[in-house]
Amino acid sequence: xxxxTLAAGLAMGLGGIGPGIGLGIGFSKAMEAIGRNxxxxxxxxxxxxLGLALTEAIGIYALVVSLIILFAAK
Amino acid sequence: xxxxxxxxxxxxxxxxxxxxxxxIGALLASMVLLVIARFFANxxxxxxxxxxxxxxxxxxxxxxxxxxTGGKRWRQFAPLIFAxxxxxxxxxxxxxxxxxxxxxxxxxxxxxxxIIVPFVRAGAADLNFTLGLALISFVxxxxxxxxxxxxxxxxxxxxxxxxxxxxxxxxxxxLISELSRVIxxxxxxxxxxxxxxxxxxxxxxxxxxxxxxxxxAFVIPGVFIGLELxxxxxxxxxxxxxxxxxxxxxxxxxxxxxxAEHHSGEGxxxxxxxAHGAA
Numbered sequence: 001x002x003x004x005t006l007a008a009g010l011a012m013g014l015g016g017i018g019p020g021i022g023l024g025i026g027f028s029k030a031m032e033a034i035g036r037n038x039x040x041x042x043x044x045x046x047x048x049x050l051g052l053a054l055t056e057a058i059g060i061y062a063l064v065v066s067l068i069i070l071f072a073a074k
Numbered sequence: 075x076x077x078x079x080x081x082x083x084x085x086x087x088x089x090x091x092x093x094x095x096x097x098i099g100a101l102l103a104s105m106v107l108l109v110i111a112r113f114f115a116n117x118x119x120x121x122x123x124x125x126x127x128x129x130x131x132x133x134x135x136x137x138x139x140x141x142x143t144g145g146k147r148w149r150q151f152a153p154l155i156f157a158x159x160x161x162x163x164x165x166x167x168x169x170x171x172x173x174x175x176x177x178x179x180x181x182x183x184x185x186x187x188x189i190i191v192p193f194v195r196a197g198a199a200d201l202n203f204t205l206g207l208a209l210i211s212f213v214x215x216x217x218x219x220x221x222x223x224x225x226x227x228x229x230x231x232x233x234x235x236x237x238x239x240x241x242x243x244x245x246x247x248x249l250i251s252e253l254s255r256v257i258x259x260x261x262x263x264x265x266x267x268x269x270x271x272x273x274x275x276x277x278x279x280x281x282x283x284x285x286x287x288x289x290x291a292f293v294i295p296g297v298f299i300g301l302e303l304x305x306x307x308x309x310x311x312x313x314x315x316x317x318x319x320x321x322x323x324x325x326x327x328x329x330x331x332x333x334a335e336h337h338s339g340e341g342x343x344x345x346x347x348x349a350h351g352a353a
C-alpha cells in the first residue's frame with residue numbers, strides 16, 4: 001500500500017482531534033451563555049466566530065498538510 | 075478517481091505574467107462587484123428600492139459588527155474590511171456557479187489519463203489569492219499601528235516586552251506571532267475553499283460511481299453545495315473580522331498605553347488616598 005495515503009489519513013485524523021474538542025468546548029460555552037442571557041447573543045456572536053476561526057485553523061493546517069502529502073509531495 | 079490540482083493551472087501568458095484560471099475567477103468576482111457598485115452607486119436614494127436594500131444588506135450587517143467591536147475609529151478602516159468581506163464572499167459564492175471548475179480544455183496528463191484544465195477556478199482555491207489578501211491585511215494593520223503609535227511607539231511596542239527583563243524571551247514569540255497571522259489567515263481561507271471544492275468533486279464522483287446511485291447524484295451534491303454557501307459566508311466573515319481585530323489591536327495598543335500613562339498620572343493620588351484609608 002502507498003504510504004502517502006496512510007500518512008495523509010493519519011495527519012488529518014489525528015489533526016482533527018484537537019480542534020474538534022476545542023470547537024465543542026467553545027460551542028457549548030457559547031450556547032450556555034446564550035441560554036443564560038439570550039439578549040447577549042448579538043454580543044457573543046463576533047467573539048464566538050473569531051474563536052471558532054482560530055480553533056479551526058489548527059484543523060485546517062492538518063488538512064492542508066494532508067492535501068499536500070496526497071497531491072503535491074509525490 | 076477525482077483529479078485534484080493544488081496549484082492553479084496556467085492558461086496563457088501575457089509577456090512575463092502567467093495568467094492562471096484562478097486569476098480569471100478573482101477578476102470575474104471583482105468585475106461583478108464593480109458592476110454592482112457602479113449600478114447602485116449612481117441611483118442610490120435615501121428611501122432605497124428593493125434592489126438597493128438587497129445590496130446594502132451585507133454592508134449594514136457588517137457595519138453593525140464593525141461599529142460594535144471596532145472601537146472609536148471604526149470609520150477609518152471600515153471600507154477596507156467591507157472590501158475584503160465582499161470580495162471574498164463574491165469569489166466564494168461565484169465558485170459554486172455551474173461551469174466554474176468544470177468547463178475547460180481537455181488535456182493529457184503525465185500518466186496518460188485525460189484531465190480537464192478549467193477556464194475558471196474559485197479565486198480562493200489558490201494560495202496566491204489568499205496570501206495576497208493576507209498580506210494586504212498585514213500591511214494595513216502595521217500601517218494603522220504606525221499611524222496610531224508613531225514609528226518609535228510602534229517599534230517599542232513590537233520589540234520591548236512589558237517587564238523589560240523578559241524582552242529576550244518574549245520578543246521572538248511576539249515577532250513570530252505577528253508573522254504567523256499572515257500564514258494562518260491565508261491558510262485558513264485557502265484550506266476551507268480548496269477542501270470545499272475537493273469535497274464537492276468527491277461527492278459527485280461517489281454518487282455517480284454506479285448506476286444504482288445515480289438518483290442520489292441529484293440530491294447529495296446539492297446538500298453539500300448548500301453547506302458550501304454557508305462556509306463561503308462564514309469564511310468571508312472570519313477573514314474580514316480577523317483583519318478588523320488585528321487592526322483594532324494595533325490601534326488599541328496605543329490607547330492602552332495612553333491609559334496606562336493616564337493611570338500612572340492618577341496613581342499617586344489613588345495610592346495616597348488608599349494609604350490614608352489604611353492609615
